[in-house]
Amino acid sequence: MPHISLPDHLPGITGLLEYRKDSAAxxxxxxxxxLRGENxxxxxxxxxxxxxxxxxxxxxxxxxxxxxxxxxxxxxxxVCDLIKLDILxxxxxxxxxxxxxxxxxxxxxxxxxxxxxxxxxxxxGATDMEIHDTVLIASLFCLYNKYVDGxxxxxxxxxxxxxxxxxxxxxxxxERLPQGYDDLKK
Amino acid sequence: MPHIDLANDVPGIRSLALFRPDTGKELYRLxxxxxxxxxxxxxxxxxxxxxxxxxxxxxxxxxxxxAAAAKYLYHNDASLVDxxxxxxxxxxxSDKLKSLLTIAEKVQKDARLVSNEDIANARSxGANDRDIHDTVLISATFCMFNRYVDGxxxxxxxxxQTYKDMGVRMGELGYNPPSNNG
Numbered sequence: 001m002p003h004i005s006l007p008d009h010l011p012g013i014t015g016l017l018e019y020r021k022d023s024a025a026x027x028x029x030x031x032x033x034x035l036r037g038e039n040x041x042x043x044x045x046x047x048x049x050x051x052x053x054x055x056x057x058x059x060x061x062x063x064x065x066x067x068x069x070x071x072x073x074x075x076x077x078x079v080c081d082l083i084k085l086d087i088l089x090x091x092x093x094x095x096x097x098x099x100x101x102x103x104x105x106x107x108x109x110x111x112x113x114x115x116x117x118x119x120x121x122x123x124x125g126a127t128d129m130e131i132h133d134t135v136l137i138a139s140l141f142c143l144y145n146k147y148v149d150g151x152x153x154x155x156x157x158x159x160x161x162x163x164x165x166x167x168x169x170x171x172x173x174x175e176r177l178p179q180g181y182d183d184l185k186k
Numbered sequence: 187m188p189h190i191d192l193a194n195d196v197p198g199i200r201s202l203a204l205f206r207p208d209t210g211k212e213l214y215r216l217x218x219x220x221x222x223x224x225x226x227x228x229x230x231x232x233x234x235x236x237x238x239x240x241x242x243x244x245x246x247x248x249x250x251x252x253a254a255a256a257k258y259l260y261h262n263d264a265s266l267v268d269x270x271x272x273x274x275x276x277x278x279x280s281d282k283l284k285s286l287l288t289i290a291e292k293v294q295k296d297a298r299l300v301s302n303e304d305i306a307n308a309r310s311x312g313a314n315d316r317d318i319h320d321t322v323l324i325s326a327t328f329c330m331f332n333r334y335v336d337g338x339x340x341x342x343x344x345x346x347q348t349y350k351d352m353g354v355r356m357g358e359l360g361y362n363p364p365s366n367n368g
Contacts, residue, residue, distance in 0.1 A: 003305045004315040016319075023219050023323060030212040037208075058298060102337075110336025111244065118189045128190035129206075132338065136202075136209060139333035146326035150289070150297035151319065 003152045009185045011154035011161075012061035016147060018181065027143070031174040034137050041130055043170075044073035045096055048083060049103045049137045055084050056107035059145035061155035066141075068166025094124040099134045106138035189339045197341040197348075198247040200364045202334060210363050213331070217361040220327055225320050230259035231283060232324055233356075234270060235290050239325045241271050242294045245332035247342045254353025282311035286321040293325035 006015035017024035035046045047070035054062035071077040082090040087100045098121035105112035113135070121131055148155075156162075192205045203210025221232045233256035240248035253271070257264035269277040274287045285308040292299040300322070308318055343349070 003300065003302075004319055020319060020323070022223060023216065026212040026216040026219065030209055030216070033208055033212070058296075106333050106337045109243065110333040110338075113189065113337045113339070115189070131190050132202075132206060135337040136206075136334055139330040139337060142333055143326045143330035146293050146297040146329055147323055148297075150293040150300050150322040150326060152300065 001152065002154065003150075006151075006153065010181055011156050012065065013144060013148050013153070014181060015153060016151065017176070021176075024176070027140075028174050028176060030140060034133060034140065036173045039133065040127065041099075041133065042073070044070055045092075045099075046133075046137060047073055048080065048092070048096070048100065049134055050141050051080050052083055052087070052100050052103050053107045053138045053141040054145050056104055057142065057145035057149075059149050061148050061153065062141065062145050064155070064159075064162040065165050065169070068162040069169050072166050072170045095121065095126050095130075098124050099126055099130065102131065102134050103138040106135055107142060110135075110139070187339065188341065189337075192338075192340070195341070196364065197343050198251065198335055199331060199340070201340050202338065203363050204366060207363065213334075214361045214363040216327060217331075220320065220324050222360045226314065226316050227286075227320055228259075230256055232320070233259055234267060234279075234283075235287065235321060235324045236328050237267060238270060238274065238287055239290055239294045239328040240332050242291060243329065243332035243336075245336050247335050247340065248328065248332050250346075250349040251352045251356065254349040255356035256353075258353045258357035280311070282308065282313055282317075285311050286313060286317060289318065289321050290325040293322055294329055297322075297326070 002015070004019070006019055010018055017028065035050065036043060039046065047066050050066040051063060051070050054066055067080040070080050079091060083092065083100060087097055087104065090097070092100070098117070102113055102117050102121060105114070105117060118131060188201065192201045194201055194204045196204065199213070203214065221236065222229060225232060227235075233252050237249060237252040237256050240252055249271075253267050256267045260266060266278055270279060270287070274284060277284075285304070289300055289304050289308060292304065305318060
């Protein structure tokens with residue numbers, strides 16, 4: 001049960017973003033820019049960064065939600081499982097391995113990012129902007145994971161829930177839906 | 187030296203907002219909403235939570251800049267900021283604020299650690315849903331800012347006066363993104 005009173009029909013982050021809309025607005029827009037805006041990293045690659053950080057923080061809701069989104073965007077539902085096991089042997093590019101390693105370090109602490117990690121990413125083709133965006137996406141998901149778990153929001157156990165959520169965030173993105181979320185009431 | 191070429195020589199979060207202004211704008215808007223706009227917690231208390239979390243994350247830039255802002259906002263009680271950073275349980279602050287700092291500290295460490303007992307304790311000292319919500323979100327937000335600032339190894343000034351000036355600016359003007367025009 002959540003630590004504060006939240007709407008039953010909106011588990012996880014959605015209920016929090018509806019609870020306080022003035023703080024939700026910049027968080028939503030920031031996420032939309034970083035995960036869906038124009039970028040030399042694909043939307044699927046950026047969802048992988050969100051997934052590896054959420055997994056590192058042990059945030060069940062965010063991990064399942066962004067795994068679902070990444071699966072859809074990559075058209076492959078094995079990559080997320082493999083990066084969670086071992087980034088270095090997973091079927092992603094050398095550049096993405098470097099960026100995911102940086103993201104995993106940021107999850108622990110900003111100070112864990114080393115010059116060697118950054119040099120590896122640069123040598124495998126990462127630009128300064130890609131390294132910047134990786135660090136900011138990883139930092140943003142630390143915010144989300146801590147927000148979602150710090151208030152003990154509900155993480156549904158039905159896989160169908162996350163499939164639907166993945167469909168929603170890949171179809172509509174991260175800004176608040178204009179019609180709100182009343183249609184999710186049962 | 188920063189890990190990437192930020193094309194400016196300003197310190198901390200400002201260098202990042204100049205590097206990527208579109209995300210910088212939203213980050214500053216979030217700081218303004220959480221630390222300056224409506225909340226049952228005072229602006230000074232919210233800056234104190236930001237300082238405390240930044241200190242736990244060992245982010246020198248954010249700790250010193252927000253400590254300076256908190257000191258500015260506490261006026262005559264400025265010394266309590268250092269006392270909280272040293273040992274908040276024995277600092278001259280309310281039991282309610284202590285209970286909220288306990289929650290903020292757990293969010294910083296691992297948010298799953300926030301227990302029903304921590305929440306009940308905060309409520310017994312008068313905290314309501316919004317106090318608890320804002321505490322958790324401020325802590326989570328500074329876990330983001332601290333990682334962003336340190337993850338890219340931004341410049342961290344070492345002289346106290348620089349932070350004192352920053353604190354006055356943050357206290358008087360709030361959070362406005364920097365522009366290339368100065």
